[in-house]
Amino acid sequence: MHVDVISLEADTYRSIISLASSDMRVGIGLPNTLDAADGDMLLSWARRADDGPFTSVGVFDRLVYHGTDPLATLAACAGVTEEVRLATSIVAGPLRSDALLAKKAATVDSISDGRLTLGLALGARREDYEEAGASFNDRGRRFSRQLHRLREIWEGDDIGPEPVQEGGPELLIGGQSDPTFQRVGRYGDGYIHGGGPPRAFERQAEKARAAWQESGRPGEPALWGHGYFALGEEAAELGRAYLLDYYEFTGPFAERIAEGLLTTPQEVLQFVRGYEDAGCDELILFPTVADMSQYDRLERILKNEWR
């Protein structure tokens, strides 16, 4: 179990991780930003994921949208699962105050017995910042400070609870810019990519490894990726429409994301193998249609076709 691993010597820990990294893990996203998903559905996805083959459940974060709060959702999932990792993919850090975010994350880590992976990024949606009452323009600088503060709080005695994972929840940083990779090297445990074909992941992952090495960090950064699926023709249409809507604010980029939607077993397998070859440690596949049959289909593909 994770808790045991991290209490070992640093070098031993590294070798365990690198052994594990030759076999990529696959997680499943919860439909927490999809309209049709209610609390029952979210929890039953999480409950099923706990039995495998998925190793993590992921949640999205968007304030001005009809989705659930990521950390509150994971807290609920913690209560109905025992094994699966609970991942935010990705939470916009600077939308939130440092101390409140630190406490919430430590809480989820603590009640889940050390299963939280906290993926953080800047978040590009100005309206989310406006509604949260957080300033948008200096969010990069605040983000770096926040990452520093999170560790300080998790390792300090003032603001509890004490996270179960030593040094706090596994901290992944997302984004594409140079400062992103500086943050990975300076503050993070790894990098979480924002989605795209394996080759796009590979390029960014290489930057993350290079920044890690240049920063003089021991071992390797954890590398996470994610993708979207909608299996079946009907679902594919719905899924595309959802992605174009969800990412509408990004212009040409929404097109790119919608185009990458995985709609057949073959596409899923190609994608999963591509990520594995690119050195990804954990890939989370997110549904774009809130329907339990989507879960069934993905589970079947991974159980029967992969490995």
Next chain:
Amino acid sequence: MEVTRVKIAVVGGGPAGLYASLLLKKEYPSWDISVYERDPADNTYGWGVVFSDATLSNLREADHETHERLTDTFVRWDPIDIFYEDEHIRCGGHTFAGIMRSDLLAILQDRCRDLGVEMHHETTIEEPTELADEVDLLIGADGLNSVVRDAYEERFQPRIETGSAKFAWFGTEKPFDVFTFIFRENEHGLWRIHAYPGTKSTFIVECTEETWTNADMDELGETEALAYFEDLFDDHLAGYDLLAKLYSWRNFPVVNCRRWSIEDRVVLLGDAVHTAHYSIGSGTKLAMEDAIALLEGFREHGQDVDAALNWYEKERRPRVEALQAAADRSQQYFENVERYWDLPPQQFAYNLLTRSGRISYDSLKMRDVSYADGFDRWFQRYQYTPGDGTPAESLPIAANQPLHQPLKLRDLTISNRIAITEQPTSSSDDGMPSSTYLEALIERGSRGPGLLLTDPVAVSPEGRITSGTPGIYTDEHVDAWAEAIESITASADISIGIHLVHAGRRGAMRDRHHGLDRPLPNTQAWELLAPSAIPYTPGGHVPREMDDEDLEAVRMAYSAATERAVEAGFDMVQLHAGHGYLLSSYLSPLSNERDDVYGGSLENRMRYPLEIFDQVRSVWPDERPVGVTLQSTDWNLNGFKTYEAQEVGAALKSHGCDLLSLVAGQATIRERPKYDPTVLADFTESFRNELDIPVLATNYVTTYDEVNTLVGAGRADLCTFTPLPE
């Protein structure tokens, strides 16, 4: 927006505009497409344009007829000729096709006419916004100085960077039958020629601003300038004249736009939205590929113009940016050729061929195996050092790859070009390297690098980075190191270097498992030393400003550590003067506010690091090398700069430094580093070739191909190698 009969106005009748028009008209015959061009239809401005092989298949798929007519007109060749003064080197396997620009335009115009595109030549569009109001879509394909881009500047947000080199385009009847680069030095400076085939050959002259001024090019008229180059290159021109059209000298502008389209109304294509340096011959290719992608956008999205434009940008932007990155590297090369002028001609040519990063050691082997094998054989002989045997007059019949060639530093021969360098570790106790640590070091040594460099090893207890940093400041430490060295060298031909560090104000940190530079709790920290009393992190431990006694004590600590390193049996000493540790904190104005002889001017700031170097050099055996890991930039506007680092590098060289390794950043936590994988490689090669000193590259290198390319091209002498995780 949904419309049934789309009305499109295209500003600019160059390759981008004409090709986009004909492709769209062919696909959607009912659309109303008009092209507006300032120049007459038979304008013959410009010389040849070049296409790479890959583009041709794109064109074939997009419009068979244009492709057929183009390929009938093309001149084809595959070698690149390089003339380094009178030395001639040819490398084949680079498939090119070329055509005169005017022939290309004529073909595209004919095709437009056949398909029913309306062309209005000699029609200048003064107000693109008015034209945009009259049509469903305005396409700005009006080149570098696009009026469409200018009219919507606030929306497109163009950024234009002007290159430092001067260039002029000429033509000549002299047939250059392959792509030809000529480099020639005269009393005014170093001239570069890019010449390539066509009905008439294209002949581009390029030089630095300085050379241009020295030759009085700003004063000379067209006739005199032509005569100047006809004379300078008379052996290549063989009596043929140089010809000019609209004679002028320019600096290359690199255009980038934040956005490529505005809603469903306006879109830019070709040079109007992006340019790429002519030395990789891709401008026309990019423009015509843009046109194809625009058509595909409409195919994909029917007549939803907004979606089609988004599709076009998402399809093209990554490809264009990748090519622009290669073009930028090529441009950097040509702007700095002087730096490479002292390389042997074979290596000069090899560096030229691999300049843009798109061609590597392995790809040259594929393109032209006899050239590439010949280079290996040359490199092997070149590496022969007098005393090691008599260099053969003839080339060896077989040779190893560059990475397997030995490197000699003083009397030390490093058996190959791969170095394993290590990140700071934290498993030691009171400086005593732990057994797990030494076992890991021995294991790394067994992997066969030419050079094994330890992670930073502290010269004194207060010089440790974390409480687990290994040290070499007691006799027990020496014994532990000696034992490990003996064990490594027993079974391998390997050189072992010790990387000496004093952490300075960056000491007393927690281990790096959860991040960098998290200060130890006060109860576990020790007193830190630094040039000035400024903590490394806000709220971190405040170091003591070093007084004379401290300066002397640290100098003696380095001296003693060096003596111990001799005793332990290390082959080489590397001093860490980067990443914000003590020596680099003297170099950086961000951490050094002293007003004595060790602060202020660069000369003062480098004084203490040089004193330490001299001390180490004087104690270390003459026949063994001393290297320095040098900060190349702080990545901070107020910090230590690259031009300063070059001066420090030059001073170190004159003090007897044998190897430089360039690192960047981490001088403070406020920085804006760049993580392009080429950044450190670029610093490394520029220090090597500007200062003429062997270098160890520390960029993230994961393949032998990269090592061979860097070493072969004279951009590095040793490479830190990081095998990809399994």
